[in-house]
Amino acid sequence: MYRIRFHGRGGQGMKTASRILGTAFFLEGFEVQDAQRYGAERRGAPIFAYVRASREPIKERGIIQRPDLVIVADDTLLLIDAPGVLKGMTPQSVLLLNSEEEPKMWKDRLNFSGAVFALPDVQDLKEPTEQLHIGTVCAAAGARFVGVISQKTLKQAIQDELDILGNQIVEENLEQALRVYDLMEAYAGKIKPSSEPAVADYPDPAWIEMPYEDARISAPAIHAAATSLKNPTGLWRTLRPVIDYDRCHRCSSICSTFCPENAISVNENGYPQIDYQHCKGCLLCMEQCPHHAIESSLEHTKTLESDKGDEI
Ligand code: SF4
Numbered sequence: 001m002y003r004i005r006f007h008g009r010g011g012q013g014m015k016t017a018s019r020i021l022g023t024a025f026f027l028e029g030f031e032v033q034d035a036q037r038y039g040a041e042r043r044g045a046p047i048f049a050y051v052r053a054s055r056e057p058i059k060e061r062g063i064i065q066r067p068d069l070v071i072v073a074d075d076t077l078l079l080i081d082a083p084g085v086l087k088g089m090t091p092q093s094v095l096l097l098n099s100e101e102e103p104k105m106w107k108d109r110l111n112f113s114g115a116v117f118a119l120p121d122v123q124d125l126k127e128p129t130e131q132l133h134i135g136t137v138c139a140a141a142g143a144r145f146v147g148v149i150s151q152k153t154l155k156q157a158i159q160d161e162l163d164i165l166g167n168q169i170v171e172e173n174l175e176q177a178l179r180v181y182d183l184m185e186a187y188a189g190k191i192k193p194s195s196e197p198a199v200a201d202y203p204d205p206a207w208i209e210m211p212y213e214d215a216r217i218s219a220p221a222i223h224a225a226a227t228s229l230k231n232p233t234g235l236w237r238t239l240r241p242v243i244d245y246d247r248c249h250r251c252s253s254i255c256s257t258f259c260p261e262n263a264i265s266v267n268e269n270g271y272p273q274i275d276y277q278h279c280k281g282c283l284l285c286m287e288q289c290p291h292h293a294i295e296s297s298l299e300h301t302k303t304l305e306s307d308k309g310d311e312i
């Protein structure tokens, strides 16, 4: 059986990736499961999706515990524990990343014993004016790694899954997917089907000692103020609001009032300033600005230098 997990952020198309790969396997005659898991259903929050595919009936259920391949659309997820990107990975598992960093750097940093590979530069997969369809790109890379999905089948699966979005979107997705499929030809068949883990492969449940704790310690309580500042929710962002100060009329209250994260402050000259450490990229400010002074840009095209916000 093939066990493949996709990790990304809400809005990046991980659900679509698992749908496309699942459909492609199905068209090749496999039995398939594909499912998605969301935490908070909001843009930018970590999500994962997974696909099982086998020539035999699949009896395994639930979240994939021992993945053969994990594909990560956003490498910032590797820096936090909660998304569980490495959960259940073994030395035989393969990690495929969308990252500007070298795979070796991630292998060392994560102390990961399996193989790590990177997608080709994803910005080169699209025309400058096009949106990057990273979910479809990840699905195509997965199809290439398993080596049992033909280009024709991949095309059909993309058309079947995205037809509802119209011709132009389908064409963009097809171009990007087929480009990555061709570029990754050398990786065809790197993932082999693995057998079902035996019960003995899982650690025995151990007795957990629960020491008595005074309620003041064991009950959930926040004892200090302003701790949310320590949570850099800007990591969730896939799209970044950018203020065009030539168009801004300094109406001040509109964008800053609507920002649900309180991430827009007004400086002494009356100009709004975005705190990119805490802006999660919902783009409500862009929708509300009456002078269209806020635009969105892809997060990965911006440098960390500008995270402190624009000075004006
Ligand atoms: S809502 Fe628009 S015009 Fe008003 S302060 Fe914000 S960016 Fe400027």
Ligand code: SF4
Residues within 6 Å of the ligand: 241, 258, 259, 260, 261, 262, 263, 264, 274, 278, 279, 280, 281, 282, 283, 284, 285, 286
């Ligand atoms: S996109 Fe705009 S409204 Fe949303 S969190 Fe960022 S600054 Fe606030």
